[in-house]
Amino acid sequence: MDCKTVSQAENRLDSLTSWDADWKGLRVVVTGIGRTGFSVADTLAELGAQVVVVAASDDDEARANADTLKIVGVAQVILGQDSSSVLPLVNGEAAELVVTSPGLKPSHPLLAAAAEAGIPIWGDVELAWRVRTREGRKTARWITITGTNGKTTTTTMVESMLQAAGLRAIAAGNIGTPILDAVRDPEGWDFLAVELSTFQLHFSESLAPAASVCLNLAEDHVDWHGSFEAYAADKAKIYANTEIACIYNAEQIETERMVEEADVQEGCRAVGFTTGMPAISMVGVVEGLLVDRAFIAGRKDSAAELASLSDIGDLVPRHLVANAAAAAALVRACGLTPADVRKGLQDFNNGEHRIQPVATSEGVLWVNDSKATNPHAASASLASFKPVIWIAGGLSKGVDYDDLVREHAARLKAVVLIGADSSALAGSLARHAPGVQVVATRAQGGRHTDAAALRGDAVMAEAVAVAASLAGDGDTVLMAPASASMDQFVSYAHRGQAFIDAVRELLQSRASANKES
Template structure:
């Protein structure tokens, strides 16, 4: 039991996927744990009861304790705060902690410090971050690692607690770790074996405060890398983050590209995924890893995800055959460019996970011609660049949700010839109407694509429910 936690007064900020494991682990290590949580809904009450039965103090509806930001906002005696990743740095609780000289960690920081606890093997981390594609890439990576016979798991922001992975009974050879910008903000210490920033586009700026701060938090994933910093050759910002990182001696920069790879890159040649980074004499030689058709689905941005996953796996020493086998075995999660059905010669594709403009741009680039279903909560986004880039692909557009006017105005500016149906409603029943309107606009050979470029909470509980509603409406068309 690490002496640094025994008897220590620790405040855990937030319940949920990360807070509950953090509270349990710290309590088990002998800490005096108090959990504060903004909400007091049924789920929070259930989680609170579970923790209180262990002897943990829980204060529901008291996530900040003080609106003044004074030290009085801290639970008495607090020596450390472990926060859920979504809590903004501007919370009064953190202002109070700063004034009192109390450190603030995220659950990822705590997990890193507990690696090897109890004599367990401290499995190295292969870390993935980026604006879009993180979960798919981490799952591909875990599939590749498993195909190589390694004990592994996809953990972190994917919904599986890193704390559970590093303190549980299973001893892993290596972990595939998804890290969000929120998690990285609160995690100054982790040092990955190898890491990738898949892409970088404006997102969560209301949380980070600026694009510069958002990028800086993403770039933390490269700090202290041991073997490879993997970057997107098509996204200069990711390469800039590699250049700025302080890494271990001998750590290499490895790019991935959808084009022909140069030395120290992975890329695509005549329908093959090839490696010119982890081969002997990379200036002259290349290693075939897989066929493009082994990637499911083989949309351009998903091929990029596969190349990033392959690069991390190869950095860890995985053989080429395992890359192929892992990609073949991988099945993507629902609502990620998922083909729902063909109806009257028109393909219907659910990419409800495209909750920002960068993700929608990648999705739209995979199909042509497209009837686009879009809209929802814009989260401060603008749509001119997205619409201008996709205009030639659009057969039509059907707009739903609270901020649909922003997309309609961008279409009027950059694609005035594209027919637009503006559904003036934000109830869940709008989705069947949207699908019917899209069917009317579509022609055989077209794709009706749900790629909202917006969050879903104006109409649905989450993007999963939005995608389910789309799929159900499509099935009704074919009934």
């Protein structure tokens, strides 16, 4: 594509800022055919664009999705491992736009080829923002949430609070409903609570949310971004163009600096959240109460009670308090009342696999936090319990465990390692917790001869049995892996369910043995 053609394509894309703009005939390559890729291709076909979909997968689900997309007007679907290695033509001409699924790295051959050719690359969130306005339909305001950890919990809390206020609202994006499916809802929405990963933020440029937050920042996904600095820069994009309030973590200076450096709309405020006593222009906690010193007239010398921490639940660790404070700040910025916040927290369901109590037996608390897929998330879990038998390990994603182990060594009674290769975590334990007993499951280092037992349920059953033999009255067995799950499990949910099943089977077996004796 020559410079003149690139310029013309960019000018056309600049004009595509609503559903009713002229999308007809736009030549687009879409990567991926899962939930996100399907929603992108389906949307673009409905808009009248010429679409070619490429996807590495070629299973029954991918082929079924391909058949459906062809029916709705997608020009071509190319499946198979080699399909996405080359940027295809669209009806014999160069693409004007690539819309990528968020998991694809910028260095991927197809995306690299598009960048080299000067072809713009959007994510599904960028496309959703551009088509959100449609004649004759309500346009939702967006509240955007990112962070290394706590995104899903905070987004769900925001959704619950908005719904408690009687607003038509839904959580979307990196959680639940694909963002384009939400945008295309025929009734429209008052608000979208949009969870955004750094992958999605990397490929977004135009968003202008009503309120936004980066909950926290810790090393994660370095393998995708290439460096921690690049990862942090993509997280910081959450604040760009925010209209009413940028919410930051007052206990982490990095998020405040993001706000200071952000280019926001005139009149946008910076509002902090904290798990301690709030200063002026913050939401925080006083004597077990969530309070607001930001969105009230008398904030200089008073605070408004929003909720009691007991409204959240019986087990409320510090990071869950932080999530609630952030969610409250976001919705208060958008005009919700204290009563809305309280009702939203009372209605909130934290879901499975997030510091989920599974059972208490013989004085031992069993807790599932499979969602702790990185050291920062695992740190929040570990800080909530003592002493701990820690089940941990898995796919490390290139992160370092030294700080995590150093911080929590004193609360560890023992560690049970899962994962195909948890040598990095084992090394950190040896350096910074040399007195803590570490037991590796037989899958470690390929020491098990049965290939089926190296994966999934068998590994977790072994880990739970080992943990049970080490735990005593007053201990917590915490499965917070600090690692991704895909080396031995389908997903973090599969890993969490394997833990729940193994614990229940163990306790049932014990109960049966006790009856017989």
